[in-house]
Amino acid sequence: MSDIDFTRLAEDIKDWSKNLGFQETAITDVDLSEYDQQLRSWIGNKYHGDMDYMGRNNEKRCDPGQLVPGTIRVICVRMDYAMEKENSFSLLQEPNKAYISRYARGRDYHKLIRKRLQQLAEKIEQVAGKFGYRAFVDSAPVLERALAEKSGLGWIGKNTMLLNKEAGSWFFLGELFTDLPLPVDEPVSHHCGSCTACMDVCPTNAFVESNVLDARRCISYLTIELRESIPEEFRIAMGNRVFGCDDCQLICPWNKFTQLTDEDDFKPRHNFNDIELTKLFLWSESEFLNRTAGSAIRRIGYACWRRNIAIALGNAESTGEVISALRTGLDSPSAMVREHVEWALRQHQD
Ligand code: B12
Ligand code: SF4
Known part of the structure; x- marks a missing residue:
């Protein structure tokens, strides 16, 4: 050597x-x-x-x-x-569609x-x-x-x-x-300056200070890592985000320099960039397993998937389709799913 x-x-x-x-x-x-x-x-x-x-x-x-x-x-x-250059919040403003974070669409x-x-x-x-x-x-x-x-x-x-x-x-x-003694590179300077856009936009106020995220409040953690009931205080703020969250990146001015990927693997599958919540909620467990094979989504399991979508359906517009989809969750074998469905149905009562 x-x-x-x-x-x-x-x-x-x-x-x-x-x-x-x-x-x-x-x-x-x-x-x-x-x-x-x-x-x-x-x-x-x-x-x-x-x-x-x-x-x-x-x-x-x-x-x-x-x-x-x-x-x-x-x-x-x-x-x-x-996959898209535009850092748009528009999907987050379509309450009957699912927002799946960009990294998990392929x-x-x-x-x-x-x-x-x-x-x-x-x-x-x-x-x-x-x-x-x-x-x-x-x-x-x-x-x-x-x-x-x-x-x-x-x-x-x-x-x-x-x-x-x-x-x-x-x-x-x-x-x-x-273990190779390669020459090392130098760090670069920081360029956030006085901007705080990401901290201000966070729907659940998860940043306790600059550079410090309380994961327990982060929608990414709540929808992907937490295996239990999602605390009620966060449910309305979650909107239609059913898997992960991108808000603190969507708002960041440095993402106007977004570079697009040409990796086939990262292309959205099953219309994960544009799909109705009701469709996803009505997937059977075997459909869930088939359609999420090879996807990061599969790791959360069917019950957490339905838990997340139930919350989003609670935040969706009160249509007959939404209510009848939710009702199918009332006899879920998972007590956690049933509890989230009951919460969601209550959101449509007033
Ligand atoms: C645990 C984890 C999470 C947790 C906790 C996130 C967090 N901020 O810590 C949760 C589930 C919330 C999460 C969410 C996401 N994650 Co994640 N996650 C990880 C994981 C496994 C570990 C991160 C970790 O060590 N956290 C502990 C904290 C303390 O470490 P840290 O944030 O890296 O912080 C260091 C610096 O911030 C530093 N620091 C630097 N400067 C300063 C200045 C001050 C003043 C202070 C106080 C601290 C500080 O202190 C820390 C310790 O050294 C990594 C993979 C890995 N093995 O590293 C992926 C990783 C960080 N995640 C990733 C992604 C893509 C995401 C999401 C975008 C997914 C999504 N769309 O939902 C979100 C983004 C949320 C966010 N703003 O962080 C990518 C990030 C790529 C990138 N460009 O940065 C990683 C690197 C995975 C990968 N291999 O690509 N994630
Ligand atoms: S939005 Fe981007 S530039 Fe602004 S503080 Fe957050 S990470 Fe830094």
């Missing part, structure tokens, strides 16, 4: 990565001490709610070398997923990104010989946004998203942990 030109290799990695469909790649070391305290205080304040996995393995989360021994560099990548991104990272590693191996590496996307105790910020892929905005001056924030992150 001693005769490898690591500066040249780092440049090649960035080219190969681009050819594999990542819009940008940058390299950082593994010193996350700057972020350690912020993570600890977030957990200490219980802002992670029921996401128990966030409360565990935080030594490893803040130290990639503990998660994968031998790691000294992290190759960070980002992949755009936006196929699940985990497999695709992990596969591409694996291909990148194999390409590196052809030049550098056998080396230590592991690919991550989303699932493991990895502080992805902190690593991406350190590497210079962007800055962490007040909405806690990683933002990029040329691309906004509609992209996924992934990493290749490695």
